[in-house]
Amino acid sequence: MPSASLRLAVVGAGAAGLAAARELRREGHAPVVFERAAAVGGPGSTRPRRRRTDPLGAAATHSSLYASLRTNLPREVMGFLDFPFVASAATSSADPRRFPGHEEVLRYLEAFARRFDLLSLIRFETEVLRIRREPGVGWAVASKKLGEKGSGEEEVYDAVVVCNGHYTEPRVATIPGVDAWPGKQMHSHNYREPEPFLDQIVIIIGASASAVDISRDIASVAKEVHIADRSAPASTNQKQPGYNLWLHSMLQIDRTQEDGSVVFRDGSSVKADVIMHCTGYLYDFPFLGDDSTITVDDNRVDPLYKHVFPAEVAPQLSFIGLPWKFEYDDWLAEQCSYPPIEEWRKLMYAASTKNKAARPESYRDEWDDDHLVVEASEDFKKYL
Numbered sequence: 616m617p618s619a620s621l622r623l624a625v626v627g628a629g630a631a632g633l634a635a636a637r638e639l640r641r642e643g644h645a646p647v648v649f650e651r652a653a654a655v656g657g658p659g660s661t662r663p664r665r666r667r668t669d670p671l672g673a674a675a676t677h678s679s680l681y682a683s684l685r686t687n688l689p690r691e692v693m694g695f696l697d698f699p700f701v702a703s704a705a706t707s708s709a710d711p712r713r714f715p716g717h718e719e720v721l722r723y724l725e726a727f728a729r730r731f732d733l734l735s736l737i738r739f740e741t742e743v744l745r746i747r748r749e750p751g752v753g754w755a756v757a758s759k760k761l762g763e764k765g766s767g768e769e770e771v772y773d774a775v776v777v778c779n780g781h782y783t784e785p786r787v788a789t790i791p792g793v794d795a796w797p798g799k800q801m802h803s804h805n806y807r808e809p810e811p812f813l814d815q816i817v818i819i820i821g822a823s824a825s826a827v828d829i830s831r832d833i834a835s836v837a838k839e840v841h842i843a844d845r846s847a848p849a850s851t852n853q854k855q856p857g858y859n860l861w862l863h864s865m866l867q868i869d870r871t872q873e874d875g876s877v878v879f880r881d882g883s884s885v886k887a888d889v890i891m892h893c894t895g896y897l898y899d900f901p902f903l904g905d906d907s908t909i910t911v912d913d914n915r916v917d918p919l920y921k922h923v924f925p926a927e928v929a930p931q932l933s934f935i936g937l938p939w940k941f942e943y944d945d946w947l948a949e950q951c952s953y954p955p956i957e958e959w960r961k962l963m964y965a966a967s968t969k970n971k972a973a974r975p976e977s978y979r980d981e982w983d984d985d986h987l988v989v990e991a992s993e994d995f996k997k998y999l
């Protein structure tokens with residue numbers, strides 16, 4: 616039985632916010648979803664960025680997506696349980712590739728929002744500025760429409776669901792001497808296309824998906840690309856066969872110098888034009904105060920019961936989308952009387968990860984798990 620309708624606020628209309636809004640609606644509520652972008656979709660949508668903490672000071676209003684970006688997981692894995700991410704009219708597909716471009720992901724999220732009639736719940740171009748607890752009353756949420764002046768409009772809600780994502784506040788590496796280094800530093804968040812790096816020497820810090828994609832993108836035009844990878848063995852200092860790419864251990868970056876050199880621990884150095892930090896993002900909840908009862912330390916949000924509820928203020932405040940592990944998702948699904956994540960999905964995730972390691976250049980177009988695609992397609996028939 617649905618409970619009596621409550622005044623609920625959801626912060627963010629990315630994948631997590633849309634799913635939360637749909638579930639709250641199923642429980643008989645009509646949440647207000649605040650989204651500072653003009654459209655649904657998290658990193659894929661264009662939105663005004665908060666300038667507060669961009670440590671490299673890049674001035675822009677945009678998301679973190681680069682032009683060549685395709686998903687790093689197959690579409691079958693990424694879809695919502697009962698709204699498969701298949702190339703079909705229902706998902707407004709225009710890019711049927713198994714690892715599609717980011718615009719296809721946006722179209723899919725928009726289709727999800729339309730299918731479950733969520734758009735009318737969303738206040739677009741409206742940023743949540745502050746959330747304050749009013750004991751005995753609820754949570755005062757201050758929000759401001761894009762372009763409006765003043766400190767925002769405040770409304771009181773019974774509960775707030777935080778779905779603001781984790782890809783806004785860049786994390787950058789600490790490099791001794793970098794303040795006096797004359798080159799340009801940027802974060803992958805601000806990378807768009809390779810052309811500006813023509814004939815330049817670029818140091819890329821990191822080894823995750825963005826570092827892999829961007830290093831190869833840039834290597835097509837740059838003079839040299841050096842990847843400083845924290846996980847590479849300490850002695851690594853190798854040219855990659857067939858490419859203008861060198862791999863170094865991040866532990867080997869000793870310092871940067873005023874003459875433009877980046878000096879490695881083994882004494883070698885490279886005079887570089889650009890240091891690109893592909894070093895991920897920081898969890899950030901700038902609109903929450905101490906009364907939320909949580910703190911964030913090195914992307915650990917504490918104290919949260921099962922990564923969702925701050926015990927002191929539960930269930931009136933909750934966080935969606937913090938953990939990553941399948942085991943956790945299965946536990947959570949069980950609590951909510953949903954089935955666990957399908958076996959094919961777990962196997963496909965593992966197969967894709969393996970394939971990506973084996974074929975970093977071509978994993979988006981060549982794979983060995985067609986049998987799992989067949990299994991997924993069979994499963995999807997329940998929902999199509």
Ligand SMILES: Cc1cc2nc3c(=O)[nH]c(=O)nc-3n(C[C@H](O)[C@H](O)[C@H](O)COP(=O)(O)OP(=O)(O)OC[C@H]3O[C@@H](n4cnc5c(N)ncnc54)[C@H](O)[C@@H]3O)c2cc1C
Pocket residue numbers: 626627628629630631632649650651652655656657658660662679680681685686687688693741742743744778779780781782825902935936
């Ligand atoms: C470059 C890049 C590539 C990626 N590629 C893949 C991929 O291939 N496969 C994959 O599975 N995942 C990928 N991801 C991760 C994927 O985007 C996230 O897992 C997903 O977006 C998380 O959804 P979310 O709803 O938690 O957060 P988000 O999608 O980030 O949504 C959060 C929303 O909250 C809004 N918001 C934030 N603060 C406020 C505020 N104060 N007021 C109002 N609105 C606010 C934001 O505008 C945003 O729309 C990628 C991420 C990045 C950055």
